[in-house]
Every structure is written in structure tokens, then in C-alpha cells.
Amino acid sequence: MSEYSSMLSDLSENITNEDLEQLKSACKEDIPEDQSNSITCSRDWFSYLENNDKLAQDDLSYIEHIFEISRRPDLLTRVIEYRTTVLKISEDDEIDTKLTRIPSAKKYKDIIRQPSEDEIIKLAPPPKKA
Template identity: 90%
Template sequence: MSEYSSLLTELSENITNEDLEQLKSACKEDIPGDQSENITSSKEWFSYLEKDDKLAQDDLSYIEHIFEISRRPDLLTRVIEYRTTVLKISEDDEIDTKLTRIPSAKKYKDIIRQPSEEEIIKLAPPPKKV
């Protein structure tokens, strides 16, 4: 079994039916209602995401986002561990993709970069009280 398959199995074991409903709700814009009703297990959910090109062995950003907005830090942490140890993608590399998980956020990518010294506005100290 590949490390990717092991990851999905481990994640599946930690997703209850109630969790699955919450996760499907978090990605309702990407899974049509009739398709969502047919997904009854976390393995089917992962399989659907793979077929829809939302999940791949080397691209877990979509489920990272879903776990983040679904308030599942335990699952998110496991995915991040996989990304850093197996895929060798560090947090420094991640800064470029942090906001690009959501397509509409791509336009804000440049905003999150650190300003240069010339771009920082220096403020004068506040006036002293007399």
C-alpha cells in the first residue's frame, strides 16, 4: 500500500458519518446535490474528489482547505505531515499556495508577500503631552 493510500485510509478511519455530512456540506459548490446524496462513506468522498481532479497524490490542497473550514485540525495536521514528509513541500513553499486553495483568492496572492524596506511607511512618534 502506498503512503498516499495509507493516508486516505487513516483519514477515512477518523471521519464519522456526521463528519462526512459536514465535509460534503463544506464542498457543496463542487459536488452537485444528486452526486452528494450518492456519497455514503469517506472513501467514496475521496474517490469522487479524485475523479473530479480535486484530490491527487501530489495535490492535497483542496482537502486541506475543506478540513480547515470544517474545523478538523486533527485531519488537517495529518495531511500537512504527509505533505512535508512524503512530498517534501515545506511551509516556506506553502506560502505561495496558502491563499490559492480557493480559486477566487488567487488574485490576493501578491498581497500576502512581505513588503520591502522601501515599501514600509515609517511613522513619526506621537506628539508628547504637555
């Protein structure tokens, strides 16, 4: 299995039927309603996007945009990781490439990333009641 197929499979496993309806709704301008009704699982959705030139192994901008507007930073982060590790497109290059339309996409990496010990704000204990 190619890394691209592996990424799509991983994304599919993390898209519920409810998520799929939200993603299809976000694409309603690009997917006619009669065809949208025939998309019943995330694999169908990815296939439709590929067949209609919205998704390709080296063109992920459409799903990055859909994941961002659908508020799915977890899925967006996986796509960004694939793009930076497999396609070798760095975050610095992403503004200049056709692979993303979202210069703000890298902000989601910080949301998903766990803070280091130095970044955690320690709160003082509450004052004792008199």
C-alpha cells in the same frame, strides 16, 4: 499500499458519518446534490474528489481547505504531515506552491502539538480564606 493511500485510509478511519455530512456540506458548490446523496462513506468522498480533479497524490489543497473550514485541525495536520514528509514540501515553501491555498495551515500544528514543560503556565495556589 502507497503512502498516499495509507494517508487516505487513516483519514477515512477518523471521519464519522456525521463528519462526512459536514464535509459534503462544505463541498456543496463542487458536488451536485444528486451525486452527494450517493456518497455514503469517506472513501466514496475521496474517490469522487479524485475523479473530479479536486484531489491527487501531489495536490492536496482542496481537502486542506475543506478540513480547515470544517474545523478539523486533526485531519488537516495529518495532510500537512504527509505533504511535508512524503512530498518534501516544507512549511516555508507552502505559500509558493500549488499544494496549498492556506498559508495559515501551519498554525494547526501548534494547536495539536503538546506544549513543552517550559511553555506550561504554572498557576499559584488560590489564596487561603481568612
